[in-house]
Amino acid sequence: PPDEGHQYGHSKAEYFSAGIEGALIVLAAAGIFATALPRLIHPQALETAVLGLGVSAAATAINLAMALVLQRAGRRHHSITLEADGKHLMTDVWTSIGVIAGVALVFATGWLLLDPLVALAVAAYIIWTGVGLMRRSVSGLLDAAISRDEQNEITKLFTEYSRRHGISFHALRTRQAGARRFVSFHVLVPDAWTVAQAHGLCEEIEARVRSMVPHASVDTHIEPISDPASYEDQGLDR
Numbered sequence: 649p650p651d652e653g654h655q656y657g658h659s660k661a662e663y664f665s666a667g668i669e670g671a672l673i674v675l676a677a678a679g680i681f682a683t684a685l686p687r688l689i690h691p692q693a694l695e696t697a698v699l700g701l702g703v704s705a706a707a708t709a710i711n712l713a714m715a716l717v718l719q720r721a722g723r724r725h726h727s728i729t730l731e732a733d734g735k736h737l738m739t740d741v742w743t744s745i746g747v748i749a750g751v752a753l754v755f756a757t758g759w760l761l762l763d764p765l766v767a768l769a770v771a772a773y774i775i776w777t778g779v780g781l782m783r784r785s786v787s788g789l790l791d792a793a794i795s796r797d798e799q800n801e802i803t804k805l806f807t808e809y810s811r812r813h814g815i816s817f818h819a820l821r822t823r824q825a826g827a828r829r830f831v832s833f834h835v836l837v838p839d840a841w842t843v844a845q846a847h848g849l850c851e852e853i854e855a856r857v858r859s860m861v862p863h864a865s866v867d868t869h870i871e872p873i874s875d876p877a878s879y880e881d882q883g884l885d886r
Contacts, residue, residue, distance in 0.1 A: 677774035712738075712741045743774070803820070829865070838874075853868065
């Protein structure tokens with residue numbers, strides 16, 4: 649929640665958490681590479697461990713269920729931390745699947761190189777997952793805009809109100825901070841409108857935007873539509 653020193657809240661802390669998890673995922677993949685490469689150069693015979701593989705398969709099923717729940721919750725609540733936790737668990741799932749698949753393929757074909765090749769493929773996928781998390785974290789820390797689809801919905805709303813009320817809009821800006829979104833724009837109204845009339849319409853528009861963009865804080869600025877100065881304040885410095 650917001651406090652005196654952080655009046656927009658602490659939602660961006662999620663990006664640090666997710667970025668660290670992404671780095672740990674990449675580190676785990678590097679460990680798999682380090683283990684698999686020597687076996688690729690010098691193939692080694694595998695030992696049969698049916699009980700161990702059975703336990704691994706059971707643990708993998710449990711991790712898969714937990715990972716899917718976490719990722720679904722992350723998408724529903726717009727929480728990159730929950731998604732990162734789910735992806736972290738999924739790397740364990742793919743690692744275990746790689747181990748089981750590698751052992752099964754070697755025993756089925758007798759080709760020892762299949763085990764390290766499968767491990768390298770799994771490691772490459774895990775790196776892709778970890779790098780993706782880190783990129784999303786950096787993007788969030790740099791105030792990435794909300795999705796293009798959501799921005800298009802807001803623009804359609806502007807068109808609707810412009811036609812109905814003879815008003816105009818500009819300076820639409822959006823950003824995300826964890827689950828929280830921030831939307832701001834200027835509303836240009838006829839000069840003859842009273843402050844109360846313009847404010848009432850802005851309240852209605854803000855409510856519509858909040859209904860389209862979950863967890864959004866919406867800020868509007870009213871300007872007279874015929875004043876040239878109203879069109880000179882669209883940059884960040886104004």
